[in-house]
Amino acid sequence: MPTRGVDFGPEDFFRMARETRERLRGSRRTLxxxxxxxxxxxxxxxxxxxxxxxEVALVTRFGRYIRTTNPxxxxxxxxxxxxxxxxxxxxxxxxxFGFRTARADIQSSFHKDQQTKDExxxxxxxxxxxxxxxxxxxxxSDPYKYLFRLRDVEDTFRxxxxxxxxxxxxxxxxxxxxxxGREAIAAKAKELLSNMCKLYDNGISVxxxxxxxxxxxxxxxxxxxxxxxxxxxxxxxxxxxxxxxNQEIPRARGLAEQKIEAAEGYAVDRVNRGxxxxxxxxxxxxxxxxxxxxxxxxxxxxTMSAVLPNAGKKLILDEKTKGILPMFPFGSDxxxxx
Amino acid sequence: MKARTLWIILALAVLVIATLSSAxxxxxxxxxxxxxQFGEPMGQAITQAGLHVKIPFAQEANVFDKRWLEWNGxxxxxxxxxKKYIWVETYARWRIADPLRFFQRxxxxxxxxxxxxxxxxxxxxxVIANNNLIEVVRVSNxxxxxxxxxxDVMEAEAMRQVEQGRDKIxxxxxxRASHVMPDYGIExxxxxxxxxxxxxxVQAKVFDRMISERKRIADRHRSEGQGKSAEVxxxxxxxxxxxxxxxxxxxxxxxxxxxxxxxxxxxxxxNRNRELYRFLRTMETYKTTIxxxxxxxxxxxxxxxxxxxxxxxGGPAPKAR
Numbered sequence: 305m306p307t308r309g310v311d312f313g314p315e316d317f318f319r320m321a322r323e324t325r326e327r328l329r330g331s332r333r334t335l336x337x338x339x340x341x342x343x344x345x346x347x348x349x350x351x352x353x354x355x356x357x358x359e360v361a362l363v364t365r366f367g368r369y370i371r372t373t374n375p376x377x378x379x380x381x382x383x384x385x386x387x388x389x390x391x392x393x394x395x396x397x398x399x400x401f402g403f404r405t406a407r408a409d410i411q412s413s414f415h416k417d418q419q420t421k422d423e424x425x426x427x428x429x430x431x432x433x434x435x436x437x438x439x440x441x442x443x444x445s446d447p448y449k450y451l452f453r454l455r456d457v458e459d460t461f462r463x464x465x466x467x468x469x470x471x472x473x474x475x476x477x478x479x480x481x482x483x484x485g486r487e488a489i490a491a492k493a494k495e496l497l498s499n500m501c502k503l504y505d506n507g508i509s510v511x512x513x514x515x516x517x518x519x520x521x522x523x524x525x526x527x528x529x530x531x532x533x534x535x536x537x538x539x540x541x542x543x544x545x546x547x548x549x550n551q552e553i554p555r556a557r558g559l560a561e562q563k564i565e566a567a568e569g570y571a572v573d574r575v576n577r578g579x580x581x582x583x584x585x586x587x588x589x590x591x592x593x594x595x596x597x598x599x600x601x602x603x604x605x606x607t608m609s610a611v612l613p614n615a616g617k618k619l620i621l622d623e624k625t626k627g628i629l630p631m632f633p634f635g636s637d638x639x640x641x642x
Numbered sequence: 643m644k645a646r647t648l649w650i651i652l653a654l655a656v657l658v659i660a661t662l663s664s665a666x667x668x669x670x671x672x673x674x675x676x677x678x679q680f681g682e683p684m685g686q687a688i689t690q691a692g693l694h695v696k697i698p699f700a701q702e703a704n705v706f707d708k709r710w711l712e713w714n715g716x717x718x719x720x721x722x723x724x725k726k727y728i729w730v731e732t733y734a735r736w737r738i739a740d741p742l743r744f745f746q747r748x749x750x751x752x753x754x755x756x757x758x759x760x761x762x763x764x765x766x767x768x769v770i771a772n773n774n775l776i777e778v779v780r781v782s783n784x785x786x787x788x789x790x791x792x793x794d795v796m797e798a799e800a801m802r803q804v805e806q807g808r809d810k811i812x813x814x815x816x817x818r819a820s821h822v823m824p825d826y827g828i829e830x831x832x833x834x835x836x837x838x839x840x841x842x843x844v845q846a847k848v849f850d851r852m853i854s855e856r857k858r859i860a861d862r863h864r865s866e867g868q869g870k871s872a873e874v875x876x877x878x879x880x881x882x883x884x885x886x887x888x889x890x891x892x893x894x895x896x897x898x899x900x901x902x903x904x905x906x907x908x909x910x911x912x913n914r915n916r917e918l919y920r921f922l923r924t925m926e927t928y929k930t931t932i933x934x935x936x937x938x939x940x941x942x943x944x945x946x947x948x949x950x951x952x953x954x955x956g957g958p959a960p961k962a963r
Contacts, residue, residue, distance in 0.1 A: 365692070367673070430796050431775065431779065455707060455710065460712065463836055466837065470837065474780055474808060475784060534863035539867070541871040545871035563889045564889055567892065586914070589918055607929060612938070614933055614934065617938065618937075621939065
C-alpha cells in the first residue's frame with residue numbers, strides 16, 4: 305500500500321475507500337449500527353462516574369469549575385467536556401516527619417534514612433541539637449482550594465509543617481523539648497501550622513500534631529541519661545534522709561512522751577508518799593502527845609532491838625572505865641538535839 | 643467529476659475542524675492565558691476558566707499557571723554575624739501575578755526558577771550574615787522552663803537577648819526579595835526558613851559542648867542531692883535535740899513541782915512537832931546506817947543498859963544524861 309510520497313493522490317484514496325466499501329457492501333448496514341452502538345456506549349460509559357463515601361467530586365466543564373457532587377452514582381457530559389476530580393474530604397490524612405511507616409500492622413515497622421534524618425534534626429533555643437519525630441493528621445476542609453490554590457499542595461504542606469515545628473523548637477530549650485515542654489511544643493506547632501494553612505488558604509485543616517520520639521543526638525545521649533541518673537540519685541539521697549527523719553523523729557517523740565509520763569508518775573508518787581508520810585506522822589504525833597515518854601521509849605527500844613543485832617561488833621563499857629574510848633552521844637535526847 | 647466533489651468536501655471539512663480547534667481553547671481553574679497575535683501580546687491575560695474564542699491561526703494562546711508555585715532552595719552554607727557556620731534551607735511560594743510581564747521578561751517557569759534562585763539565595767545570605775545565630779533560631783525572648791537548671795551552663799551566645807527573631811528575619815528576607823518581583827510579573831507570597839543546621843565540623847563541637855553541659859547539670863543534681871539530704875539530716879538532728887531537751891525540761895519541771903509539793907506537805911506535818919520528827923528520823927537513820935561492819939561502843943550509863951547491872955527500883959524513869 306502506498307502510504308507516502310506524492311504518488312498518493314485523491315484517486316488512490318477514493319479507490320481504497322471504494323474497494324473497502326465493496327468488500328463490506330453486504331454488511332454495510334450492520335457496520336453502521338455497530339459504529340453507532342460503539343459511540344453510544346462510549347458516551348454512556350464516559351458520562352457515568354461514581355463517588356466513594358469518603359470523597360466528593362469536583363466537576364469542571366471546559367476547565368471551569370461547575371459543581372461539587374457528593375457520594376453516589378452521577379452523570380456528566382461525556383467526551384472530556386466535563387471532567388471529574390475526586391477529593392477524599394472525609395479521610396483522616398497523615399504525614400510523618402523523621403520516619404516512615406514501612407508497614408502498618410499490629411506491630412508496625414518503621415523506616416529511617418538520610419532523608420528522614422534531615423527532617424528530624426533541628427536546633428533548639430539554647431543552640432543545642434535534637435532530633436524530633438512527629439506526625440500531622442489533617443483533613444481536606446475545602447476541596448476547591450485544595451485542588452486549585454497551590455500546585456504542589458501536599459509537598460508544600462510538608463514544608464510548612466517542618467518550618468513551623470522548627471520555629472517552635474527554636475524557642476524552647478533542649479531540656480524543655482525532652483521533658484516538660486513536649487505537649488506545649490506540639491500545641492504551639494499545631495497552632496502555627498494551622499495559621500499557615502489559613503495564610504496559604506490551601507483548604508487543609510490540621511486535626512492533630514503529635515510528637516513521637518524526641519531524642520538528643522546519638523553521641524550525646526549517654527550524657528543525657530547521666531543527667532537522668534543524677535536526678536534519680538538526688539531524689540534517692542533526699543528520700544533516704546527523709547526516711548531516716550521519719551524513722552527517728554517519731555521514736556524520739558515517743559521516748560520524750562515516755563519520760564514525761566514517768567515524771568508525772570514520779571510526781572504523783574512523791575506527793576502521795578508525802579501525804580501518806582504526813583498522815584502517818586500526824587497520827588503518831590497525836591498519840592505521842594497523849595503519852596510522850598512511853599511512846600518515845602517504846603520507839604527507841606524497838607529501834608535498838610532492830611539495830612543492834614545488825615551491828616558487827618558491840619562493845620559495852622562500864623561507866624567508870626572512862627578514857628579508854630570516847631563516849632558516843634548515844635542514848636541522850638538532849639545531846640541529839642544540840 | 644464525482645471524486646473531485648468528494649475531494650473538495652473532504653478539504654472543507656478538514657479546514658473547518660482546523661479552524662475551530664484553533665479558534666476555541668479552554669482555560670482551566672488553574673490556568674491563565676496570554677493571547678499573542680503574531681507574537682505580539684493582545685490585551686490583558688485571561689484568568690476566567692472555561693471555553694474561549696480567539697482568532698484562529700493568527701492568535702496563539704500562551705498558558706501559565708495561576709496557582710501558587712513552588713520554589714525549593716538548596717541548602718546554603720552561610721556564616722552568621724557571630725561566625726557560626728550553618729546550613730540554611732529555605733523555601734518560597736510565588737505566583738505569576740502579571741502573566742503578560744512574566745511572559746515578556748522570563749518567558750517561562752524555568753527562567754523564573756533560576757531568577758528566584760539568584761534573588762532569594764542572595765537575600766537570605768545577606769540577612770542571615772547580618773544577624774547572630776540566636777536571631778535566626780529563636781522567635782522571642784521567652785524564658786525557658788526549668789531555666790535555673792541550665793542558666794549557668796548555657797553558652798553565652800544562647801543567653802543573648804533576641805532583637806529580631808526568626809519571624810522578623812524571614813519577613814525581612816521576603817520583603818527584600820519582593821522588591822524586584824513586580825518587574826518580573828511575580829508575586830512572592832511567602833518565604834520560610836525550612837531548615838537550619840550546623841555544618842558538620844561545628845556540629846561536632848556543639849555535641850562536645852552539649853556533653854559537657856549535661857555533665858555539669860548531672861554534677862549539680864548530685865551535689866544538690868547531697869546538700870538537700872544533709873539539710874534534712876540537720877533538721878532531724880535539731881528536732882531530736884528539741885524533743886529531748888523539751889522532754890528533759892518538762893520532766894524536771896514536773897518532778898521539781900512534785901518535790902516542792904511533797905516538801906511542803908512534809909514541812910507542814912513535821913512543823914507540828916519538830917522534836918518528834920527529829921527523834922523519829924534519827925531512829926530511822928540508825929536502822930539504815932548500822933550494819934555488819936559497824937562497831938558499836940556502848941556505855942553502861944546509856945539508857946539502854948540501865949538495867950544491865952541492876953534491875954532498878956521501878957520508880958520513875960531517870961532522866962537521861
